[in-house]
Amino acid sequence: MAVKMSYSEAINDAIRLAMRKDDDVILIGEDVAGGAEVDHLQDEGAWGGVFGVTKGIVEEFGRDRVIDTPIAESGYMGAAVSAAATGLRPISELMFNDFIGSCLDEVMNQAAKFHYMFGGKAKVPLTIRTIDGAGFNAAAQHSQSLYALFTHIPGIKVVIPSNPYDMKGLLLSAIFDDDPVIVFEDKTLYGMKGEVGEGFYTIPFGKAEIKRAGKDLTIVGLGKQVYTALKAADQLAKKGFEAEVIDPRTLSPLDEDTIINSVKKTGRLIIVDEAYPRCSAATDIAAIVGDKAFDYLDAPIKRVTAPHAPVPFSPPLEKLYMPTPQKIIDAFSVMVGNKVFSAV
Amino acid sequence: MQTETQVAAKDMTVEKAKWIYTKMQEIRQFETAVHDIFAKGEIPGFVHLYAGEEAVAVGVCAHLTDDDSITSTHRGHGHCIAKGCDLNGMMAEIYGRATGLCKGKGGSMHIADVSKGMLGANGIVGAGLPLAIGAGLTAKVKKTKNVAVCFFGDGASNHGTFHEAVNMAAIWKLPVVFVCENNGFGEASTFDYAAAADQIADFAKVYKIAGETVDGKDLPAVYEAAAKAVARARKGEGPTILECMTYRDFGHFEGDTQSYKDKEAQKKAITEDDAIVRFQDYLKKQKILTGQDIKKIDDAVKASIDEAIRFSEESPFPDAKEVTTDVYVSY
Numbered sequence: 001m002a003v004k005m006s007y008s009e010a011i012n013d014a015i016r017l018a019m020r021k022d023d024d025v026i027l028i029g030e031d032v033a034g035g036a037e038v039d040h041l042q043d044e045g046a047w048g049g050v051f052g053v054t055k056g057i058v059e060e061f062g063r064d065r066v067i068d069t070p071i072a073e074s075g076y077m078g079a080a081v082s083a084a085a086t087g088l089r090p091i092s093e094l095m096f097n098d099f100i101g102s103c104l105d106e107v108m109n110q111a112a113k114f115h116y117m118f119g120g121k122a123k124v125p126l127t128i129r130t131i132d133g134a135g136f137n138a139a140a141q142h143s144q145s146l147y148a149l150f151t152h153i154p155g156i157k158v159v160i161p162s163n164p165y166d167m168k169g170l171l172l173s174a175i176f177d178d179d180p181v182i183v184f185e186d187k188t189l190y191g192m193k194g195e196v197g198e199g200f201y202t203i204p205f206g207k208a209e210i211k212r213a214g215k216d217l218t219i220v221g222l223g224k225q226v227y228t229a230l231k232a233a234d235q236l237a238k239k240g241f242e243a244e245v246i247d248p249r250t251l252s253p254l255d256e257d258t259i260i261n262s263v264k265k266t267g268r269l270i271i272v273d274e275a276y277p278r279c280s281a282a283t284d285i286a287a288i289v290g291d292k293a294f295d296y297l298d299a300p301i302k303r304v305t306a307p308h309a310p311v312p313f314s315p316p317l318e319k320l321y322m323p324t325p326q327k328i329i330d331a332f333s334v335m336v337g338n339k340v341f342s343a344v
Numbered sequence: 345m346q347t348e349t350q351v352a353a354k355d356m357t358v359e360k361a362k363w364i365y366t367k368m369q370e371i372r373q374f375e376t377a378v379h380d381i382f383a384k385g386e387i388p389g390f391v392h393l394y395a396g397e398e399a400v401a402v403g404v405c406a407h408l409t410d411d412d413s414i415t416s417t418h419r420g421h422g423h424c425i426a427k428g429c430d431l432n433g434m435m436a437e438i439y440g441r442a443t444g445l446c447k448g449k450g451g452s453m454h455i456a457d458v459s460k461g462m463l464g465a466n467g468i469v470g471a472g473l474p475l476a477i478g479a480g481l482t483a484k485v486k487k488t489k490n491v492a493v494c495f496f497g498d499g500a501s502n503h504g505t506f507h508e509a510v511n512m513a514a515i516w517k518l519p520v521v522f523v524c525e526n527n528g529f530g531e532a533s534t535f536d537y538a539a540a541a542d543q544i545a546d547f548a549k550v551y552k553i554a555g556e557t558v559d560g561k562d563l564p565a566v567y568e569a570a571a572k573a574v575a576r577a578r579k580g581e582g583p584t585i586l587e588c589m590t591y592r593d594f595g596h597f598e599g600d601t602q603s604y605k606d607k608e609a610q611k612k613a614i615t616e617d618d619a620i621v622r623f624q625d626y627l628k629k630q631k632i633l634t635g636q637d638i639k640k641i642d643d644a645v646k647a648s649i650d651e652a653i654r655f656s657e658e659s660p661f662p663d664a665k666e667v668t669t670d671v672y673v674s675y
Binding site (some may be wrong): 045068142314320 | 388389390440441442444446448449450451452453454466467468469470499500502503504505530531532533534536537538539597603604606661662664666667668671
């Protein structure tokens with residue numbers, strides 16, 4: 001049975017299911033419950049995170065398992081890492097992924113290293129939920145998409161769900177995974193509604209989804225950029241070109257096979273990513289395909305990304321900053337050696 | 345710059361009092377205007393308002409020059425105004441226009457004007473603390489006698505950067521004043537819940553520096569305490585933690601339901617305890633300014649805020665090329 005749910009509700013649902021299933025699952029972060037020790041405030045009136053995503057969870061599970069922290073990312077992230085290593089299965093919320101600057105050590109040098117460094121004898125079943133994404137006019141320190149930073153680091157898995165169904169299944173996989181996992185929630189998708197499976201289900205990591213089949217071009221869209229890719233594909237179809245659109249769903253592990261098999265069929269690849277272009281996930285995918293499927297390529301691989309610049313505040317600038325269907329079509333016209341699509 | 349012999353608030357010159365009251369009014373009216381405009385959906389992004397805390401920014405910045413530096417927070421509009429940032433440029437920045445202080449590229453949370461010693465509002469809680477000691481280090485190394493002031497909230501006092509910065513400022517005797525705006529809330533969590541300490545100024549004892557807690561709604565109290573702290577820093581006698589007990593009139597961000605606030609406490613804070621009302625009473629009682637003087641300032645400020653809004657609305661958005669300019673100085 002499928003139910004209609006928003007991206008935000010899918011997160012809330014997944015957390016509740018996980019907490020019901022396993023008493024070791026706790027939720028910790030800044031105002032994840034909200035209003036701690038405020039006498040007049042009942043738990044149902046509490047924030048539930050800055051976007052209200054975890055609203056109501058404290059009512060069901062109480063403040064022993066839904067823990068508001070001081071604004072002290074290094075402290076509570078380190079605590080979550082070690083709580084994971086000593087028997088809990090924490091979901092630690094980093095309010096914005098940009099705040100990783102305040103607790104990178106705990107993630108990069110501690111959580112991601114324990115298992116390897118200790119000879120496989122320690123495990124850190126930690127899930128970090130964090131908000132990313134531009135398009136919200138939230139400016140340079142609240143709009144980044146930093147998944148590449150974590151994809152670079154061995155020992156932590158990286159998940160970028162693009163819709164409510166995937167969010168729920170991937171988040172549940174993350175929570176019950178024995179490795180540290182970071183799940184990116186695009187703030188502009190919170191209100192997006194979609195069909196979500198009822199009850200408990202998981203989606204395995206490293207399995208991409210082909211959102212649209214095609215034979216002329218492969219477009220890999222990361223996170224919400226899968227929608228930009230789909231729009232471009234619709235417009236290209238009107239010109240007689242069928243694009244295959246792939247949502248990788250997880251960056252670490254990455255489903256290389258699905259991407260490479262698609263490129264073998266289409267001979268062309270565009271990667272759409274709103275993150276910075278240097279040392280990025282888009283660049284990484286381009287390198288993998290260049291390495292493993294070079295002989296199948298009919299044109300150079302193109303990346304449609306943000307420019308190598310911070311996210312600007314001013315709305316018209318931010319609009320220019322983001323990938324668009326037209327930018328994808330422009331890239332494709334170059335790949336096929338003509339410019340006829342620029343007027344699309 | 346105030347010298348030590350002039351620090352008593354009762355000796356405040358009429359000129360100084362006018363400057364202080366004007367700045368407080370500018371902050372209040374600026375923030376109220378931004379609140380209204382945001383509610384109408386005409387301002388994009390995240391906005392955090394400073395209304396209610398005016399006495400802190402102004403009472404401290406009254407002792408600073410353009411050569412002194414301040415670091416600020418996500419709730420930075422008040423610090424910008426108190427440090428002399430241009431109202432038109434600030435408002436245009438919040439509107440995302442090309443005429444903004446940061447060309448529209450920073451927005452509310454990143455307003456800065458380095459020429460005024462305003463090192464930026466900041467989107468990262470706790471980030472201003474180490475930045476302030478860096479400005480203090482520059483002053484010390486270059487022997488400029490300049491002072492750095494760090495405005496930070498009670499929420500940030502729980503952040504590691506607070507302890508790292510205060511400790512370093514103490515061991516190096518840096519000319520820094522750590523001004524804690526204790527408004528009782530870090531986002532939606534109360535100070536009582538999130539902090540183990542009773543007062544932030546208590547940490548001064550541990551780090552063996554000067555510390556004081558004052559009523560942050562009482563302009564003369566802030567003014568006098570800040571005068572001492574700034575003078576101490578300027579004389580090379582090291583840092584101070586100045587904790588100002590205050591209140592955030594609006595929510596953590598615009599759109600916040602504020603369900604965690606005690607309604608009675610909020611009412612008291614914005615009426616009888618209001619910093620501007622109390623300073624008006626003080627000015628009249630001390631016969632520094634008359635009711636008529638005050639009214640004149642209020643009206644002039646209103647005109648300047650209206651002008652800032654007009655200026656912003658009529659300003660163009662930034663040119664497309666601005667997306668990729670200013671990333672590096674060198675290319």
